[in-house]
Amino acid sequence: MSVLIKTTRQKAAGIAVGILLVILFAGCSAVYGYTEVGWKTALDALTAFDGSKEHIIVLKNRVPRALIGAAVGMSLAIAGALLQGLTRNPLASPDIFGINAGAGFAIVLSAAFFSVSSIHQFAWVAFLGAACTTVIVYLLGGVGAGGLTPVKLTLAGASMWLLFASLTQGMLALNERALEEVMFWLAGSVEGRKLEVLTSLLPYLAAGWLGALMISGPLNVLLMGEDVAASLGQRILIVKIFAGVVVVLLAGGSVAIAGPVGFVGVVIPHVARSLVGMDHRWVIPYSALLGAILLLLADIGARYIIMPNEVPVGVMTALIGTPFFVYIARRGLNRL
């Protein structure tokens, strides 16, 4: 595969550019929208808050939204990169494998029937749902003739997704009050979330980000094939379980914050790999930055499509991601 960025120095510079872009787009996210506020006002709101309407919008709505978008985009993209590396499946991602849907179903279930409402409880419920789905899909993809093939894994994931989507909708049909509360959330949205939601989940997400960076070296070894990895002395099972836990933290945490936002996890790792190649020590940070950029851009776009209304950002990412998904599916599942 031809790679765009070759030398280590260029890759490091790329990271710096990426960080700058994330900051730039986060700024755009704070400035553009139904209420235009201008860059200076936005800066003033952060440094010299005066209680005006514009300042309140920037501080209470736009800034949390930008930060949440960036964090969720990062997390989902990293989770996708890990899953794709781990399963050597180009379509692997938390949404195609039904992990997001599992976490979403767990949350709707707990909100509708066990009156769970605090964000901490939601987070743990989401982790539980994501973990169960991951284990089920992995087990299902592995049994039967031929072992763990990308095809079986994808189909098992898709059927779990259909199952959870149907169960979630059934749950909502039973409980109309819950429907109003979770409808927008279920479509995947970063709008209207308080900053506290992010700060209370940040420890889990940050642990996931760090864990992903830690596992990136062993993942490279694992990508050479399990036999090679084993003969190099790698404890494969531990690496896999560790990566699985990281995926659950990132996917579950993102779903608890923003609902199931799709396709970021499928698309971004491909872009990252085409930039820096197969070395996951670079793929993971690049995925993180690109994921944040994609979600920020999608969120800004979501405000302009049907002014003055907003489209949930999950809808935007699905529409952007589908052509890409079709392209990968046409190319075949046998190469990453």
Add this chain to the structure above:
Amino acid sequence: MNRYTPLRWKRVSLLVDKKAVAALGAFLLLVAGVAILSLGSGDMSIPPAEVVKALFGAGEGMHELVVRSFRLPRILLALLAGMALAASGAVLQGIIRNPLASPDLMGITGGASLAVVTFLTVFSDRANALTVSIQWLPLAAFLGAFLMGTIVYALAWKGGVTPLRLVLIGIGLTHAVQALTTIMILFGPIYLATQVHIWTTGSVNGANWNQVTTLLPWALLLIAWIWISARHLNIQELGDAIAGGVGSRVQRERLFLLAVSSALAGSAVAFVGGIGFVGLMAPHIGRRIVGSSYGALVPVSALIGGFLVLGADWIGRTAFSPMEVPAGVFTSAIGAPYFIYLLLRTRN
């Protein structure tokens, strides 16, 4: 024992599959049994004998009202929708030559859902009343289903269509269609949201005679049509080369069958929403019982589909009373594990 027996009448002769006839009879009885049980259960419990009497207009006045006006349309709608979905799945599995094909995994029901939601959004006025006749709804659903089917097929085309690519692209497009449906729901009239949610899960709640009489001709005609074109399906199953060799216009027949299959799925979706996995399960169970010759398979799997939806609706109505669980929840709960079981059994 010879499985087939010829039936001759003047210049017409027919090879009758005895096993298929037996299976057909058995499932007819089964469907009738569940229908009677389901007709009898609910807030007002009616014993089976009374139900039969009420059906033929010889029961008590109250029983007759409940059975014939309230419960019968629902039962018939469930039955018809199940039959339509199952027949649609049987055809899809035939033309794609893959046991994993089904209207839901290929995005066909998704396309129909989107079309229906769009229809309801576009043609509603401020007072939430429809501005055009509800009779057009099946047409919209059919168009959505057919469009989606052809798009998936076209995108999966790469000098031919492999089943896997078809399913994968179906999965991807289902996600996209769901996103579009969400947009429609969010910007449609607010009351629509609840309705649509119940309806996309697949429920026969709130059925009325009007819906039954609209769906009935569509479903029965199309299923009959498929049954008549069973010979084309049988040839399709042999593979493109052989099918072409024996004189079938393969691509043309395939597109035509895809259209009929979409029409069936679409008409079911228009009235009961996406009842999941029926189109996958029913043809499989059918194939296990009567083999894969479509003349027998189509009617048998249609009945099995009807039975599944009927049963799911009955359980959903009675098991958690007074709550009603949409039938689609149950069919998915059975169907997803079944799909996975199929996955494990397939050799490649």
